[in-house]
Amino acid sequence: MNDSFISTGTPVDLTNCDREPIHLLGNVQSFAALVAISADWIVQHVSRNAGALLGLDAEGLTGRSFSEVMPRETVAKLREKLGGTSHENAVARLFGYDVFGDGRLFDVSAHQSGSSFIFEFEPKSRDGAKDELAQVTPMLRRVSAQKDLLGASEEAARQLRALTGFDRVMVYQFGPEGDGTVIAEAKDGGDSETYLGLHFPASDIPRQARALYKRSLLRLIADVDDAVSPIVPPQSPEGQPLDLSLAMSRAVSPIHLEYLRNMNVRASMSVSIVIRGELWGLFACHHRAPLHVDYERRTAVELLAQFFAYELERQEAKSTSDTVGRAQRLHDRLMMQISSGEGLSASFVSIANEIGKVIPHDGIALYSDGNYVAQGRTPSKEQFQTIARFLNTAAASRVYATDSLVARLPSMAALKADCAGVLAIPVSRTPRDYIVLFRSEVVRQVNWAGNPHKPVEVGPLGARLTPRKSFELWKEDVAGRSETWSPTVLKAAEAIRVTLLEVVLKLSDEVNAERKRAQDQQELLIAELNHRVRNVLGLIRSLVGQSRQSAHTIEEFTAAVDGRIHALAQAHDQLTSTEWHPVALRELLAVELGAYIAGEEHRVTISGTPVLLAPDAFSTMALVLHELVTNSVKYGALSVPTGRVGVTVERLPDGLVRIGWTESGGPAVRAPERRGFGTTIIEKSIPFELKGKAEVHFELTGLRAEFLLPERYVTDAPDAAPAAASVPQDAASDGEGLSGVALVVEDNMIIAMDAADILSDLGAETVHTASSVAEALRIIDAHPVSVAVLDVNLGSETSLPVAEMLARRGVPFVLASGYAGQSDWLSRFPSAPMTSKPFTIETLSKAVGRLAARNNGRA
Numbered sequence: 001m002n003d004s005f006i007s008t009g010t011p012v013d014l015t016n017c018d019r020e021p022i023h024l025l026g027n028v029q030s031f032a033a034l035v036a037i038s039a040d041w042i043v044q045h046v047s048r049n050a051g052a053l054l055g056l057d058a059e060g061l062t063g064r065s066f067s068e069v070m071p072r073e074t075v076a077k078l079r080e081k082l083g084g085t086s087h088e089n090a091v092a093r094l095f096g097y098d099v100f101g102d103g104r105l106f107d108v109s110a111h112q113s114g115s116s117f118i119f120e121f122e123p124k125s126r127d128g129a130k131d132e133l134a135q136v137t138p139m140l141r142r143v144s145a146q147k148d149l150l151g152a153s154e155e156a157a158r159q160l161r162a163l164t165g166f167d168r169v170m171v172y173q174f175g176p177e178g179d180g181t182v183i184a185e186a187k188d189g190g191d192s193e194t195y196l197g198l199h200f201p202a203s204d205i206p207r208q209a210r211a212l213y214k215r216s217l218l219r220l221i222a223d224v225d226d227a228v229s230p231i232v233p234p235q236s237p238e239g240q241p242l243d244l245s246l247a248m249s250r251a252v253s254p255i256h257l258e259y260l261r262n263m264n265v266r267a268s269m270s271v272s273i274v275i276r277g278e279l280w281g282l283f284a285c286h287h288r289a290p291l292h293v294d295y296e297r298r299t300a301v302e303l304l305a306q307f308f309a310y311e312l313e314r315q316e317a318k319s320t321s322d323t324v325g326r327a328q329r330l331h332d333r334l335m336m337q338i339s340s341g342e343g344l345s346a347s348f349v350s351i352a353n354e355i356g357k358v359i360p361h362d363g364i365a366l367y368s369d370g371n372y373v374a375q376g377r378t379p380s381k382e383q384f385q386t387i388a389r390f391l392n393t394a395a396a397s398r399v400y401a402t403d404s405l406v407a408r409l410p411s412m413a414a415l416k417a418d419c420a421g422v423l424a425i426p427v428s429r430t431p432r433d434y435i436v437l438f439r440s441e442v443v444r445q446v447n448w449a450g451n452p453h454k455p456v457e458v459g460p461l462g463a464r465l466t467p468r469k470s471f472e473l474w475k476e477d478v479a480g481r482s483e484t485w486s487p488t489v490l491k492a493a494e495a496i497r498v499t500l501l502e503v504v505l506k507l508s509d510e511v512n513a514e515r516k517r518a519q520d521q522q523e524l525l526i527a528e529l530n531h532r533v534r535n536v537l538g539l540i541r542s543l544v545g546q547s548r549q550s551a552h553t554i555e556e557f558t559a560a561v562d563g564r565i566h567a568l569a570q571a572h573d574q575l576t577s578t579e580w581h582p583v584a585l586r587e588l589l590a591v592e593l594g595a596y597i598a599g600e601e602h603r604v605t606i607s608g609t610p611v612l613l614a615p616d617a618f619s620t621m622a623l624v625l626h627e628l629v630t631n632s633v634k635y636g637a638l639s640v641p642t643g644r645v646g647v648t649v650e651r652l653p654d655g656l657v658r659i660g661w662t663e664s665g666g667p668a669v670r671a672p673e674r675r676g677f678g679t680t681i682i683e684k685s686i687p688f689e690l691k692g693k694a695e696v697h698f699e700l701t702g703l704r705a706e707f708l709l710p711e712r713y714v715t716d717a718p719d720a721a722p723a724a725a726s727v728p729q730d731a732a733s734d735g736e737g738l739s740g741v742a743l744v745v746e747d748n749m750i751i752a753m754d755a756a757d758i759l760s761d762l763g764a765e766t767v768h769t770a771s772s773v774a775e776a777l778r779i780i781d782a783h784p785v786s787v788a789v790l791d792v793n794l795g796s797e798t799s800l801p802v803a804e805m806l807a808r809r810g811v812p813f814v815l816a817s818g819y820a821g822q823s824d825w826l827s828r829f830p831s832a833p834m835t836s837k838p839f840t841i842e843t844l845s846k847a848v849g850r851l852a853a854r855n856n857g858r859a
Contacts, residue, residue, distance in 0.1 A: 026241055027228040027251035029221070031292055032122040034231065034249060036113070036242055041066040041075070044116055045242050047249075049229035053123055055100075058232060074099050081110050082117060089215050091246060095296045096124050107295035111246045118242075120249050122295050132300040135163060140307050149315060153184035156308045157283070161186040164293050164301060166269065166285040170195055173281040178202030178210065180281070204259070205282075214279050216246050217272040218302050223290035224257045224266050248295065260286075267291035269298075271305040275313050283308075319488045326358050326492065344427065344435075344500070348373045351435070351500075358492050363419065363438035368427070377418040378438055386411060391424050392432050399493045400424040401485040403439070417441050421482025425493050427500040435500065437493075439482035582612035584717050585621070585649065585659070592625050603638065608649035610717040611657055617713035620689040627678040628661055628705065636703055637666030643702075655711035656692075663702035671698040738763035738848065740786035745769075745776045745802055746816075747794045751837060755789055755816075758844045776802045780809070787848065788813040791837075803829055814847045 028034050033053040036045040043061045050058040056069060067075050074097075081092035094108040105124035110117065139159040146152040153171040161169040168191070171184035185196040205213075213219075228251045235241050244250040260268055267290050271283040283305055293301070344351065344366055352364045352375055363376030367388055372381040379387065390409050394400045403421040406413050421439035426432060485493075586606055593604055613621055629638070637643030643666035650658045663669075672679060679696070686692040686707050693708040742764035746752035749771070756767040768783060770776035772794060779785070780802070788806055790799040790813050806813050807829060815832050816839070835847040 025244070025251045025253065026234045027230050028120075028244075028247065028249040029223075029251055030226050030229055031222050032109075032120045032249035033229075034247065035061070035066075035119045035121070036116045036231075037066050037119070039115060039117070043069070044236065045231050045233065047229045047231050054121055062233065070099070071101055073101070078108070078110055078119060082112070085111070088112065089246060091248075093295070093299060095299075109248050109295065113243045113246065116242065118244075118247060120247060122249070125292065125294050132297050133303065136300050136303050136307075139163065139304055143304075143308060144311055149312065150183060152308070152311055152315070154186070156304070156311075157184045157186035160271075160283055160285070160301060160304060163304065164269065164285060164297065166267075166287045166291065167191070168195075168286045170284045170286075171273075171281060172200075172284045174210070174279060178205070178207065180205065182284075183281075210279055212245055213270065213272045213282065214274060214277070216248075217274065217305065218248070218298055219250075219270045220248070220293060220298060221252050221257075221260070221268045222292040224252075224260050224268075225290075248298075264288060269293060269301075271301055273305055273309050273312070275309050275316070280309065280312065316487070320491050344368050344433075345371055345373055349375070355435070355437070355496060358496070359423070359437060359489050361423070361437040362440045365436050365438070366434075367436070368433040376438070377440055379412075379415050379419055383412070383415060384436075387422070387436070388432065388434065391426075391434060391436075394424075396432075397426060399426075399490060399497055401490060401493070403484045404481045406480050416480045420480060421485065423485050423489070423493055425497045425500065427497065435496075439485075441480060442483050582614050582715055582717075583618060585611050585613055588613065588618065588622060589625055589647065592622070592629050603643065604645045604647065606647045606649070609651050609657075611649055611651070612715045612717045614713045614715070617690055617709065620685050623681050624685050624694075624707070627681045628703075631678060631682075632663055632666075632703070635667070636669070637663035640666055642666075651714075651716070652708075657709045657711070657714040659707045659709065661703070661705040661707075663704070666702055668700055669698050669703055738787060740765060741783050742767045743770065743776065743779055743783075743785045743788040745771075745773075745788065745794070745799050746791040747771045748791075751791075751839065755839050755844065758839055758841045759787075759789070759848075761841060762845055762848060773797055773799060773801050777805060780805055780811075785811055787811070787851070789844070789847075790815055792817040803832070812851045814844070814851055816847075 028047045028049070030049055032047075033050040034045070034047040035043060035050065037043055043064050043066055046056075046058045046061045048058050050056045050061065061069055070078075077094065077097070078092075081094065085092055090111065092110040094106075094110075096105045097108055098104065099106045099108065099121060107122045107124055109120040109122075112118075139162075142159060143152055143155050146155050157169045157171050160166075168185065168187040170182045170186075172180050173183050174180045179202045180200045182195045182198050182200075185194060187194070231242055260266075263286070265286045265288065267287040269283075269285040271285070272279060273281045273283065283301075345368055348366050351366070355361075355364065361376070363374065363378035365372065365374035365378045365384060367384060372384055374384075378384070387405075387409065391400060401421075401423045402408055405419060405422045406416045412419070418440055419438040420441035423437040423439075425435045425437075427435060589604075589606065632638040632643070632645060637645055644664050646660075646662045646664070648658075648660040648662075650660075652658055682705065683694050683696050686694045686709065690709060690713055692710055692713075693706075695706045697704045738759060742756075742759045744752050744755045744759065744767060746755060746769065752769040752771070756769055759767050764787070766783075768779045768785075770779055776799070785806075788802075788811060790802055790806075792799060792815055803813060803815070813829075813832055815829070815834050816837055817834070833847045833850040835843050
């Protein structure tokens with residue numbers, strides 16, 4: 001390290017070496033001379049040994065044109081070589097070139113360094129009769145013949161030793177933290193010392209040295225005790241030292257020289273093994289005596305190293321290809337096994353089994369939408385949530401792997417036995433969902449080349465780190481780590497990530513499609529509801545208007561409107577109770593007749609084909625039958641005890657259904673002098689609404705009507721109904737008179753007022769209304785309520801608490817609802833009659849009557 005760059009007051013630790021400017025040492029080794037020129041070919045720097053090696057006056061060269069000190073042919077050749085370089089780290093080479101035309105041969109290196117161009121001249125130490133590059137070809141064949149990484153590494157070390165003559169050649173592979181291991185070694189058989197399998201800490205090859213190894217692929221130290229030659233001037237006019245990063249003769253850090261001496265090494269050479277731009281490892285060559293390998297042979301060594309890197313890459317590509325093939329098969333199996341509509345959680349077992357065939361693990365867990373499922377040796381859900389928060393801080397959409405979770409997340413120390421290593425595969429972005437693989441702790445013994453935890457000492461070079469002097473085997477048990485996740489495993493995990501994202505997207509697309517269908521259906525239902533509401537409101541408005549025209553008194557008008565609206569409400573209840581499925585004509589007629597002829601079912605007979613009415617036709621038929629029944633009760637056959645009504649249903653050959661209505665035994669019939677609204681409903685509704693036909697005959701013996709309904713509105717029904725019209729089982733006689741205090745619980749003010757008026761008409765002395773449970777309970781506590789009408793649904797609450805209080809106090813009550821279906825809790829009050837809304841005096845009086853009858857023991 002250079003004291004001018006690292007203060008002596010700086011704390012001394014292993015990071016000092018990481019800050020040493022090893023590319024700016026200002027010296028070259030003695031085996032080559034250096035000349036640096038500017039872009040206009042003016043000499044800027046010269047190494048002092050230029051006089052000894054080149055015969056030039058080093059002190060007198062700077063500031064002169066390069067053409068003045070070199071022959072014209074040499075300058076032209078060097079200019080040509082520099083012009084052929086293709087990138088910033090490119091180096092041009094000349095082997096055995098007669099630089100001065102006097103028979104002296106030099107190997108020449110040329111490269112650009114910042115704004116300068118550097119030439120290095122290395123005297124040729126032997127003749128060039130032997131083709132160095134030709135020797136490499138058979139060596140390459142021997143390396144490529146090996147079947148695996150270790151075999152190729154051992155063979156490459158042997159061939160490199162034969163090519164260079166070094167005592168020892170090692171293949172040194174870097175670990176993920178910058179540390180390294182000797183995985184292959186070639187040495188003299190009589191040498192008992194070995195570094196094979198030894199581990200070296202990252203501090204032995206500092207960060208900046210590893211960075212230089214990626215730029216300058218070969219580094220020769222011919223003699224650790226060499227008298228280096230300084231560069232003059234040491235700095236440019238701007239005060240900057242010359243950058244020697246790519247210089248083949250660059251001098252060596254004093255710390256590194258001391259390190260080599262401590263290993264009893266007098267010459268060394270390091271050759272980079274670079275795969276896809278990253279430093280995979282080094283060929284480390286050691287010799288116990290000074291050794292110079294000339295430039296041409298060093299170029300052959302570089303070629304061998306590059307081929308070895310290609311061989312490693314080929315083996316890795318083959319492994320990757322196998323992994324991709326397994327991943328593709330995994331993709332196909334997962335896509336086949338995960339059934340449509342099922343999420344990852346439902347398919348977790350299948351996913352875990354398939355992943356286990358590709359990536360060995362001891363436990364696997366899925367964390368998706370806050371749900372946690374796991375199998376094997378895994379953390380608890382609470383522990384995993386801590387891990388998930390940690391994973392959320394990692395880079396998005398990338399596989400995360402560590403063989404020591406506790407080193408990254410110390411709070412998980414309790415898990416290191418079962419979950420020492422973690423491989424997290426993200427399967428979404430927001431929120432972060434993961435499939436995580438766990439590996440158990442593997443306690444390993446690492447063989448270090450000397451104690452990696454050496455104490456810091458003040459050495460002879462000052463307040464700087466002194467390299468350790470012992471490289472003897474030093475064993476250390478390493479715990480808290482799992483088996484390392486290999487690059488092949490990580491590629492498989494990435495392929496699995498893509499596959500699972502495809503699965504998630506497929507499921508998401510299906511969910512979105514289903515959501516879109518549901519949304520479309522909802523919009524359609526809302527539009528249909530709006531249409532129906534507008535139609536109903538329009539219909540009611542017309543009923544009110546037309547009834548006013550045909551009524552002679554307020555009472556008659558009220559009764560007509562009330563009856564017609566109630567008929568519509570009953571029809572709607574029947575439809576909603578069957579979820580808008582077709583309803584039997586017999587049921588519609590039975591409900592309508594139940595309000596008028598309870599106990600006299602024998603007076604109306606239904607014969608012929610049992611049919612079901614479509615929902616589209618139901619409301620229309622409800623109004624028509626309501627008018628027929630009310631007219632018969634007021635003026636026709638059902639107005640006297642002897643009257644009868646016969647209803648016939650017949651399916652015609654052309655698909656039409658004929659419904660006949662015939663009255664007999666009643667008063668003599670006369671055709672009306674003017675058509676009222678009721679008659680208009682009977683005669684016009686079916687032709688207008690259903691595109692059918694309607695005929696009404698006012699015969700003296702009784703009204704006779706015939707209706708034809710199109711086939712699309714009518715379907716056949718099971719022939720299981722009785723011949724006579726049935727009356728609902730809960731039909732009863734008119735309500736008895738009320739007395740005392742009544743309570744109405746209803747959240748609609750108008751309906752509440754209507755119900756209160758009806759209860760007053762039935763005899764209640766006082767009627768209180770409440771729109772909420774709390775208000776109703778206060779009224780019950782404050783007044784002696786004798787009867788109540790409770791709306792089942794009160795917006796955001798139900799009247800259940802009110803019903804329970806009334807039941808405890810023995811107060812009878814009627815349950816009412818605007819919905820046809822009854823809630824499950826209604827079964828808790830079997831004695832409470834049920835009525836539907838909207839209220840009419842008839843329906844509410846009958847419900848109160850049934851309530852009184854049950855209380856008197858007559859129900």
